[in-house]
Amino acid sequence: MSLIRWLLGRIILFFDWLTRPKKPAHSPEQQAQLDAQTAGMSLYQYAACPFCVKTRRAIRRLGLNIELRDAKNNPQFRRELEQQGGKQQVPCLxxxxxxxxxxxxxxxxxxxxxxxxRFS
Ligand SMILES: N[C@@H](CCC(=O)N[C@@H](CS)C(=O)NCC(=O)O)C(=O)O
Structure with a gap:
């Protein structure tokens, strides 16, 4: 079962990579302004979770640089999500x-x- 889940995850990541949305062409000034507005944001996520992929694609389409926090492999982020966010579910902004x-x-x-x- 975990092998099937792993394989599905790889397939999701492959198609995500294959069809990656384009980042909008922001001027350096626009990007700096956006970066300042998103500096306080972080996305708790898993690499191969389809809901996280969908969210990361939307972030890319908007040209945002939001810190990604791997809540599957990083025990500190996992703990923060559960204890401060309230539940172990990703994605969580x-x-x-x-x-x-x-x-x-x-x-x-x-x-x-x-x-x-907020950003389009
Ligand atoms: N309706 C939610 C579904 C999110 C969801 O099911 N996430 C799964 C991962 S794909 C999850 O966090 N499961 C709990 C866990 O893996 O511990 C959304 O659209 O964000």
Missing amino acids: RVEEEDGSITWMYESGDIIDYLQK
Whole structure:
């Protein structure tokens, strides 16, 4: 069963790579502004999870540089997600605002909607 899951994961990653969306051509100034706005964001995710792939593709399509945190292999990120986010489910977008408040956003559809509304 875990071999089948592993194989499916490789297939998902291969097709993701094959059909990678293009990053928009931002000027260096635009990119710097976006980078400043996303500096407090990090995406807790697994490499081969289809919902995470969908979310990473949307992030790429928007040209955002959001830190990816591997919650499968990194025990610290796994713990943070469970203890601070509230559950062990990926993808999850952690958003730290300038006033220090932190939001943990679950559900790929909600994360993508939020990023599209804020950055497109
Ligand atoms: N409806 C959720 C589904 C997310 C989901 O099922 N994620 C799986 C990985 S693909 C998960 O986190 N499972 C718990 C675990 O692996 O510990 C979404 O669209 O984000």
